[in-house]
Amino acid sequence: MKTNPIKKRRRYNHSSKATGSSRPNGQPLSVPVSIEQIVQAVKKMKKNDQRALIEDLLAATSPDYLASIREAREDYRRGRVRTHHDVFSKLK
Secondary structure, three states: OOOOOOOOOOOOOOOHHHHOOEOOOOOEOOOOOOHHHHHHHHHHOOHHHHHHHHHHHHHHHOHHHHHHHHHHHHHHHOOOOOOHHHHHHOOO
């Protein structure tokens, strides 16, 4: 069974139970929503919630994004990291 790449911890609530977006038989309910309605709803969100939503969208739609996160975590675990000073002091 594949695990969902989207973070389990969310600050915004979009579950079908909370919004009533599923039918009693468990099938999804199609609700037409315009892009403008989505944009306006996102604009009303707190900045942290906006960032979390964008990150979740990237994770759900971009295998490259998920691979880069896995790679970065593995680098960190193995100690393959550089300090801010190490990286930027060489640029001078």
